[in-house]
Amino acid sequence: MTRAEWIRAMAVGLALIGGAAAPSTSRAHDGPHSHGHDHPGEAPAEAAGPKYPTGLILPPIDGPKPWSDAPHLNHPDRFHIAIMTDRTGGHRPGIWEKGVEKVNLLRPEFVVSVGDLIEGYTEEVPEIERQWEEFLGFIETMEMKFFFVPGNHDLTNPTMHRIWREHFGREWYSFDYKGVHFVAINSEDPQQHLGEEQLAWLEEDLAAHADARWTLLFLHKPLWTYAEREMAAGNPDPTNWKRVEAMLGDRPHTVFAGHVHHYVQYDRNGMNYYHLATTGGGSQLRGVPYGEFDHVTWLTMEPDGPRVSHLLLDGVLAPDTVTEKGIARFREFLTDASVQVAPILITEGEGLDEGRIDVRLANDFDVPVTVSGRIEGLPLRGLTVDPASLELTAEPGEAAELSVRVAFGEPIPFEALAGTVFTATITGEAAEGEAPLKAEQAVPVVIDRGYTISPADHDVALDGRLDEWESLRNGLPSPPMILGAAESWTGPGDADLSFDLAYDDEMLYLAARVLDEAVVPGEDRLEVLWDPRPMDRRVSDPRFARGGHRFTIPAPAPNGDEASDALEVGRRRDGPTIEGARAASRQIEGGYEVELAMPLSALAEAQDGADWSSFQLSVVVSDVDESGAEPARVLWRGTRDVDRSNARFGHFVRRP
Template sequence: MLQLHFWHKARLFSFKAIIGFLFLVLLFKVSIAQQIPTGKFPVTHLRFNEDTSKLQFAIISDIWGGNRPGVFEDAIEKLELLQPQFVISVGDLIDGKTYDPKLIKRQWDEFDAAIKPLEMPFFYVPGNHDIGNAIMEAEWRKRMGSPYYHFVYKNVLFLCINTEDGGKGGIKDEQVSYFKKVITENTNVRWTFLFMHRPVWQGNGDKQEGYENIERLLSGRNYFLFSGHHHTYLSVTKNGNKHFVLGSTGGGSDLRGEKFGEFDHITLVTLTRGEPKVVNLKLDGIIKEDIVNEQTHPITETLIEQNWFVPIAFVADHQMEKSIGAEIAFKNPTNYPLEITGDWGIIDSNYQIIPKEIKVTIPPQTEMIQKINILKKDNSTIDLATLPFLDISLTGKYIYNKTIYSIAASKKLLFSWKLIPPAKENETNNPYLYHDRDTSGMIYLKDPEYLSGPWYWSGAADGLMRFKMVKEDNFLYVLAIVNDDQWVNDKDPAKDILYLHLEDPNRVKHVISLSPWDDKFSIDGKGSIRANDIGFRKFFTDDLLMMEFKIPIEKVLKNDNTLRMNIGFRDQDNTPEKWVSTLFWKPLWGSKFDYKNSGTFILK
């Protein structure tokens, strides 16, 4: 493995000393020649920048995961101005998300072209976008050799760890054994630096995806660890050593500023004597290395995640209600007071909300429920069908060390009621709903309550789903119609898929799934609903997909005459890239967005 050493003598007083120095230089060159590994190695070249006797290198963070064009290119220009001795990454250098070898190669070719202007070496460290599957790992190994490695430079040990072992995540035993040998053989280095993509070190105990086995080997050693992945900066001390999660260098970010750890930057590390100096260089400024630390991180995380503000969806027993008594939950998980201000928004001029606005301080480690009442100004009945949701915008604010941390949050307060399926009409004696493509009474998923991959779904023109449920004697019929601009039938799971979620009378969840090309559906669940209980028919053309399910009422009806259902569609697109988004009518059951009685129907 590569070992680089440099000896410097300030003065040479004799011919003997000169000869000795030249011998050392020759030995140095031989040492390099003998210890460079054969085959592929994850570095562009080994012409290290030796303009200074001190150790100084730069780190770039995530480029992909919502890439913003031009930012990384600007960083490359700034690196050339800074002239560090070398540059190293913490992963997510390409978009990835594909099994296509040609596309993988093209992405790497584009990245390599982007870093070509760098005069100094560039060390690659893989992220989940770089090695997202076995095919991507094979391309990495073909181009660059092992995705994990080490080197010693100026008597400093550098450990480059692959948190995506096998393209599946984690650090396997083979990699742990490699670093055990490396660490054992390099006990006299003056410092150790670790680099990885996902901050698996944030786990507890033995829940660090294999890194705990490397962490134990570092006991008693001076080291710093750098990671990425979250696009949100953090500096903490663990086991007496500094651990960093870097921000972004062009990857997706709301860029709410240094105080929240959301900024594009280059990290510059300098080691002379004593502890290394770490500074974050914004592309337009300089940021202190502890800008988000153990004290401020709970504040910034709370405001960014917006979990301090949760409207509780209102589900009425009936469509027509005299008033709506809704609740908003506030939660302050930090050790500092949280001030909340704002109003509830306006539905229209016919409604009033009591109270009209809010200004409240939530003490540390406290939760609170705020009740609001919505009613018509003329006291007439409210039709919930005309009132789908209320947009609420509130501002959360903390003050720490005289610095104000404030972010506005917007969320929807949802209104619904327990739906009553209409009776099925059989005027043509056709057992299926869609014989005449009857779409009356359908619910359209133009504004789905659950949407994963929202940046990959451009609205109804990209993919539109609608459905309805009707009842007939002992059966329920669920008809779903999907329009999609691209029908994709690649290898699992890269295909379009329809999902139907049902609960049995004991509230056990069952998931029905099938693609437009499947003749049979699969059902996953440990309850009482079986595949042969459900009738199924589909109709599939170039412009639409129709699927109908015939469900025995006894298999889903609870003692209170209610049943629960959710329906969704996985929209796979392959042009111009492989993109996927998933839309559901209601939040996924059991998720943090789920709410009581979502997707509930009542039978009379």
């Protein structure tokens, strides 16, 4: 396409989509005004300079286009406003100010309130003035126009009515913007009531603006609920709200109120009425299902009426919420301030009746760090936890420890303890010019059986013969977990497993016997999943790929006295294939036997050269009944995510 053709195409696009910019002939009312609306705002003078197209100009493309067919939302009657609700009635310091910060980020055309801006409830003039001075200081930081609406905390008594009028003039007023009529009324006239003077004004005001494309009405108390409650009891309406509804009639309108500190949307005669939650007022903040949250209401006025949404304050973020420098320091904080929970590994019995959970805070960060939290997820059968909650503080370069005693009325099986966690909040003291650092963590608490492992009491020949192994102490549970073609596993006679472990100065040995009535060489196989990382690392990050090794020994073919040395060694994602591992396997009557040697150097490397004390391991038998079939994978321990997570692997503990 030539430049001339492109310019012509742009002109066509402009004509079809938006048209050229034209000088505005309308004037927007700027600020509140009432009755005859005798104070219209002045339209800004047109800036000199070139005119630019206002439409969306899309290049002509034949065939499919990289945009959707939905309309471009650029209607000239569309606009956005924010509505802020109760600040007081048990205000929580800082929340309203946060709301102002968020509104400044959102850039509405203006902001409307629904009252309760100060605490009030006093006739002491200096105190009332102090409260208004404080609030007006908040408004000075708002970067767009703010419309005041009075609440019961703002107009508690005649003195406060007088001061309101001195500061703000009218207690009820209206204004217009882009064909929408805004009405602010006073629900405290005198209290939970609309007086005759206000009603007369409202009737005249609404009649004068009967042609408004929509009417938005703002007041503090949701008077419709009070009126309906009284009328349901057979009493007359004490609020005069029903007279307001009659004045509104069938004109398109929406009503916003506050006061009750929880959010509800109502439908009245096909119109939406809202009482809003809080922007800092007293609240239990139990969450969205209760309607208890701090928010700013966002109203988008469309040609066919308003679209209303509610923005939780914590969900509106400034662009510098996370900076390169800030995220680097936070990551350093997460690395250098660590919470460790020592495991409870029980080598005798099948459960826990009493134990001690040791929690340690290690602070290698540059400011003091505090951790607080609770042990959660324990069964409640006669449970005692002492202390119930804990707090530790460590100075830079130091550590702090605390023990938690756990006792039950009866022994609890290990399976019931698998969900135990220490829920912790870690807080770093604020450095100069910075905000405090805070992180939430759920640290798993390992309470499990410990499988002891001892030095080998014989030289391991690694010949696939298990004669020198006195016993194989570990066997499949009943029933085991089966993955894959679970229906093909018919029981222990189909594929059964027993195994044991030992070590010498150089190697960790595993001996296993698989009983299988129909061995399929090369397709039946034994998998050994080994996570040699330190306890705290493998518990806090159970992803097997982070540090685990997989050894796969295919079932051997019948070969007399000759042993097969076939071994497949899985590659770690973040490290090389383990060197020096060896295997030997032999087919026996009714199955096959395996010996596997894993170098202790890999264990020492994974534990940063420390003298090792434990590791995690599981064994999986893959069994097929005929060549080419999908295998049934029979797990000694683990979960359905056994290939990716060490969860429920056995903990093997070096015997002292």
